[in-house]
Amino acid sequence: QQQVKQSPQSLIVQKGGIPIINCAYENTAFDYFPWYQQFPGKGPALLIAIRPDVSEKKEGRFTISFNKSAKQFSLHIMDSQPGDSATYFCAARRQTGANNLFFGTGTRLTVIP
Amino acid sequence: DAGVIQSPRHEVTEMGQEVTLRCKPISGHNSLFWYRQTMMRGLELLIYFNNNVPIDDSGMPEDRFSAKMPNASFSTLKIQPSEPRDSAVYFCASTGPPRGKLFFGSGTQLSVL
16 A cells, blocks of 8 residues: 555656646654655655645755645745756655655656756 | 665576675664665565664565665675566665664666566
8 A cells, every 4th residue: 555645657847847746645643754856777865855843845946845734745846957857756754663764656757958 | 975885786687596685874874774666666665674673574575585684784685586577676775863864875776587
């Protein structure tokens, strides 16, 4: 059973556009929600993360929006660039106990010049 | 720091052969994870260790898969006998206290012919 559901599977935008990737979860014990970025031939790398006590977090051109009541969170990429073309994974981790992350299935983003 | 180091980067083997993947976590990290990535299933957690002890191996597909962590700086994932459906990218990742961010290695691309 997929603990974190991610959409869309793939996304193509023009340079300068604002791609949005969405994730949803069911387990209310999750308290840490990171996004990972993966380039071809590389391992995923942490991009940005949020905890449920805030509704938004920005780091440069990347923004996470978090809706605790809806159990949804999303990644927005402002002024997208061809160099942002990669696969993006959302994830979630429980507040206590196990230290492992549950990943979404990934979104392959292509930014066209 | 050199990051999480995996070897080999690529492995091509024939069905029925034994395959051993290796991982060196980041020094000081006390949790180590093995993930498998495929197009169909995304990133799947196979097993994770905390302080060298296996905590959750429920993601290991079947008895052909085994993992060990003899000390804090080394882990192996073994597949015996290998099958074509095991073809995937296998990632090792580590994290340290207090429940810090997850760092991935560059992965091992396994092809079983």
